[in-house]
Amino acid sequence: MKRVLMIGAGFLQNFIIKKSKELGYYTIAIDGNPNAVGFENADEYKAINIVDEAACLEYAKQMKIDGVLTAATDYGVLSASYVAEELGLHGIKYTSAKRIKNKYEVRKCLFESGADDTGLSFEVSFKNQISEILSKVTFPVMVKPCDGSGSRGASRVDRADDFKSACLFAMENSLTGKATVEPFITGEEYGAESFVLNGEIYVMGVMKKLMTKPPYYAELGHSIPSGLPSELEQKVKACVIKAIKALDINFGSVNMDMLITKSGDVHIVDVGARMGGNLIGSHIIPIGTGIDYMANMIRAAVGDKTDFAFKNEPIPVATRLLALTPGKVKALPDFKTFEDENVIIEHHLSIGDTINEYHTNLDGCGYVVCRSQSVDSAEIEAEKIKNLIDININRS
Ligand SMILES: Nc1ncnc2c1ncn2[C@@H]1O[C@H](COP(=O)(O)OP(=O)(O)O)[C@@H](O)[C@H]1O
Ligand SMILES: [Mg+2]
Known part of the structure; x- marks a missing residue:
């Protein structure tokens, strides 16, 4: 019986913990919350802060695991990568995982590689850089924490007078105290879910996203198929593949948020080296495409056989x-x-x-x-x- 370590055992990770058990893997879960709901379904568990890479590794060694993964949370990504690399298991390279954690580094890489249609972005690491960066930007811009999630700390800025406070707001909401300043894109929002394995990139789905009205930028729902004209959906997939290559994502799930303008420009705004949250991985992809995404993720993590072939005509x-x-x-x-x-x-x-x-x-x-x-x-x-x-x- 192969042994799988799940990093994170909350509401969204519980689906994959249950799947892992169903598939017959010995399932070990960790989460900072001693009452994490996923613990109920794991064979073994421990309350461990999932961003504490050394603690995760120590436990992984003790548990003699065959595979490690995280899903639907950014917090487990670096630890999963670290544990995999240290133990010689399947996982994304630590250097790639580390870069993806910084939205500015991602933007810079995508800009330099021409993976999508977005212009130049800036990083604010210190308060005293704000006025210099202000002199370089063209409004409107989006200011976000470099390492944010759940859209906290993000805001649109239309005029110079509001720039400083938006930077400070984003920096306050960043663990590393850094903000990224990008061109503000007016368009419809989409998401893409992919998996990288043995040099293949499987783009499993492109989804349409429904978002809240500004000033908040939070998800309200997803739909698949995306409804994009097929040529544009092909362009989106090509951008996704270029981005994955440019970011040197060598293994595992990739979840992206993107904005698409009326004229068909594609702008990747967010990349996560993990299965998408909001039921994308657990429900939308499997129901919509027939691909047993979570099973494939778990199997890939322990080196078992996967199957990413579409099983049916797309189901709305x-x-x-x-x-x-x-x-x-x-x-x-x-x-x-x-x-x-x-x-x-x-x-x-x-x-x-x-x-x-x-x-x-x-x-x-x-x-x-x-x-x-x-x-x-x-x-x-x-x-x-x-x-x-x-x-x-x-x-x-
Ligand atoms: N450059 C941008 N232009 C317009 N809207 C943006 C831009 N960047 C992000 N957004 C909006 O803000 C939301 C949150 O940003 P994102 O980078 O995905 O952060 P998070 O990690 O918090 O999800 C996006 O889903 C999108 O709606
Ligand atoms: Mg996002």
Whole structure:
């Protein structure tokens, strides 16, 4: 029985922990939270801070693992890479994983390699650089923490007067205290999910994303197929492949966010060397394409045989995040009543929880997943069920 270490055992990682068990792997999970939900499904677990690379390695050695992976969280990426490299297991090179953690380094690499259509970006590492960078930028720009996630600390800046405060805001929200300043792109948002194995790059899916209105930039849902004209979808896939090569991603999952303008310019805004969150890897790809993505990820991690062939004609799937009306939960509806063979609900709401106004992914309470004859009808259905859930929650 091969032994797999899952770095992260929260709500989104629980799907892959369950999958790993289902496939018959001895599944070991770590998470900083001693009550992580994924621990319930693991064969063995330990509360370990997943960004503590040395602690993760120490435990991995003790557990004599055959493979290591992380999914749906940026926090586990470096540790998974570190453990894999130190133990000679399959994983992304540490140097590549490290670069991907810095959004400015990613932008610089993609700009220099011409992987997409985005112009020059700048990095702000110290407050005293702000005025010099200001003299070089053309507004509007997007200012983001170099190592942000969940869209925290990001803001659009249209005029010089607001530049400094946006940089400080992004720097405050960055663990390394750095911000990236990029051209602001006006367009529709898409995501791409890929896997790299033995020199092959499998672009499994391009998804359309629904986002909140500015000033927040948080996901509200995804749909597949993307609805892009096929030529443009081919261009997107070509950009994804160029970017993966330029960033020297030699192994594993790659999740990208991109903006596409009316004129068909493709702008990659975010790259994660891990399976996408928001049910992309666990639900959207497998339902939409028939590829058992999570099984392949686990098998690739331990060196077992994978199969990335599309299993069916694309099946339209749409998700909606449970971005709900704020309040304290007094009573919950029976979620089963909303489900049928085409509808799945995955939520983490409990009585007594406080629902926050939806500004970042972290404010989401779960997901509705719908499949249908068309993307349009899947989206309408998912939106309808999300609203039904919202009005059926009793708040105090
Ligand atoms: N250069 C940009 N122009 C316009 N919008 C952007 C730009 N960069 C990011 N965004 C918006 O902000 C969101 C969050 O940025 P992203 O880099 O993906 O950060 P995070 O790691 O927090 O997800 C994106 O999904 C997109 O909607
Ligand atoms: Mg993003």
